[in-house]
Amino acid sequence: MSVYDDKPWLARYAAGQPAEIAVEHDNAVDMFAASVARDPDGEIIRYFDGRITLRELDELSDAFAAGLVDAGFAAGERVAIYAQNVPQFVIAQLGTWKAGGIAVSVNPMNRERELEVILRDSGASVLVCLQGLHRDVADGVVANTEVRTVITTSELEYQTRGDQRVFGGVERVSCAGTVDMAEMIERHRGSVPPQVSIGPDDVALLTYTSGTTGPPKGAMATHRNVVFNAQTYRDWVGIGSGDVILGVAPLFHITGLIGHVALSLLVGAPLVLMYRLDPDVTLETVREEGATFTVGSITVFIALMNSPGAEKEALASLTKVYSGGAPIPPSTVKAFQDTFGHYIHNIYGLTETTSPSHGVPFGVDAPVDPASGALSVGVPVYNTVVRVVGEDGEELPPGEVGELVTSGPQVVSGYWNKPEETVRAMGGGRFRTGDVGYMDEAGWFYIVDRKKDQINAGGYKIWPREVEDVLYEHDSVREAAVVGVADEYRGETVKAFVSLRPGAGADAEELIAFCKQRMAAYKYPRQVEILDELPKTVTGKLLRRELRARE
Template identity: 80%
Template structure:
């Protein structure tokens, strides 16, 4: 089968025409760089709020000045265009100051998970060759201080989560205090010292790298995806057009800003449309619900675990979330039962989207205003149809196209696909031959053009020669009223080679026995699929973005 852009099999064009008739099938990238995108927003509405952080407010004019000062400060310290700035922060305003300021200095931002410890931080600083590190004071004390001396980092800029707000909510900031970090530059002092200054003008083009976004490392060492300015602008526009976002919207920042979802669906979309981005440092369900109510947040993208947490919060009230009408979820499998329960509780449908770090967030989405189908055989919720200008093939192990309905690997081609991995030409050639991304995700497309993700190739369980996909078993477990979260892995079995084991956490106040839960699944799926063992945990281990850490569970 062909994979042309207007293909009736794989391309986005026919399916958008069918399911979203008001949508364009193609979009033109409007800016040469994400920095130009930001500057356009400043020019349109300089006094418009762009960041809300508890009781703190930052306008576009103020953010422009702060990022000028940051860029001037690091340039004065010897930073040169093309160098890298590592951003090791939680969801705080300083993240945007550092990222935009890095672009103004002609640099590349490197997003680092604030949960990373010494080994991971060393690995990412070494791989990226970052010369500047921006981090929280607590992260410097606990992690970075012992790591930096062995890297290329010349300048360490520290800051506090207490900056840019005065509310100091004890649910968020309990135990947080300012820390003196010897040998570092205080960001507030830097911004004050270089206030009113700007670095030499730089010219960034579509093919220049905006940031390195490191893969989660669930399948091996993290790789730095080289995300270009074209990638960033294109998928910011994708979110805008897909959902119909305008400057009247309010973006709720529930995804980690270091992750590709936070970088595009929070930061980039806010800069594109000039809408305020609401930040909360860390996710607390009760605080999040209050924030939605108080800030009248309208749009967000988060993992399904975020919405599970909101539903199970004692503070959950339909009225409090009334404004949050534009909800997308990606990054982790979505149980159809959870989408149904959330809509019943709050009246809002959670639209599934799908993408990877290497696709700069979405490559697929459920057209806004429609509800994705659920596959009758597997119970999987569709991840949608390809977004604008995007072609997705389903291929077999030889790379040959498979017919409709056949399960194979997804291969994605489009303007959002990154150009490769930093300093890893062999990995780039393997994953991105000819510029098409071999995702490692297994799925299929139905006759109506909807795509379904079955699982990761590596997670398939071989039970006596039968293939079992963990997601199918997990979706069945989610149908039980007592189950809050579930993760399924294969464990060694002398007879079958592997058998199915489930790890389950329960909803507050709910109880169910292992035997009853096994019986529940046995009634609903083939004999080789249902779990032979169930272990109850208080919490299922996940990455910060909500992906299940099956590798950690297998290690048990």
């Protein structure tokens, strides 16, 4: 099926022009206010047995904002949010915007050193964190930063079910010297913060990159970025107020911030939160809540397939499924469709593109490149131009591999307090992604790999993803990650790390032989190591750098 069939607006790509949409709101606060006005009593957050309506979220975030202002918070200051997928994350983020502030999302897996780096770099004056994270991490860090106010909360708030599969070991903790969020909100309930002027180019979010090529950098996503890509998800997939959004991506990550939170605030659809991912709980939650849409890492969907409750009826309502953040093996897409009956649509973007810059149109199967076996990440989304360029910056024709350079309304305004790095990565309004790929004659894009991950074995260039895709075709392989390791003869050679499906009995020799039959002689892995679990980020992206460090 052509990408243009039954999608008339996509035909613009045939003429080299992206389909266009207009940004409907000046800022994310106005975007949310429009949803409140449409359906104030509609549910906007579901958290186990807890329910929050649009009207209630408006009141809760107003109270949070009023509490910030009462504590001396000024427009333009930063609020760091250090929490899992809980309602308080959304309340704090929205309340920060209402107070004219910038929300700084912090990975809840960060430890003392990592948290201190982000707090110091962002200059956050307020830290919102879970009680356990304050006790175990933040309490020893805050004194070394500019944080004036610490607001603590419990993941047990806003629900009464207390499912031990996700809350096991969680208890309420007394945090001396901090402000209790529930008490702060109750104290200011009914208050409305002073009105602030928020423009489309004002920074809404500081979202820190993973720091794989150096210290983490705070990407400055503006309100225009947030609103535009929330609309992109809405229109690209066809999301409305009748949908139910399943929050499987971490809210601190750009996918969760836009594909979950911002999308929910835009359309007024309920966002289902589960604190942290448990495959069995997720399957049960989809049944109970009738979830219809989600976007998450492919490792989430692999985990669901390997759950004891994996059966077609479990995800019957979840008809709109997207995955991004990590490469998707075609064999995994097929296995998911065989298990649950739904196709996983690829979507691609980076922190610096405020989530999607490319996507597979909903209802269309992405093509697979016959030469590399790579699944297409789709076509550029609305208002977006993507070029494939060579080493000297020249634009390459279809079929040739180069770096993807993206221009569009979703590209962030720069890196926080890093003007030189901003110019280097985004000079001239074109963001150099660092991802290597190509476009075919029909306009579909394919990601080959990250530039820094390429393996050079005796002069032969090997992309780890191609080897990983072959490994995923083996029935026993659950997850795979490939890295280059030192080799006396070739300088570098290919090593694969894999985890196996439950009950699988494949060994290293079998997996090497499997790849050898399917790949050029210089590509197949000479070494395979089987692990119980592969290291990955909280978003589910496999950490090749940790595997390289093992060697």
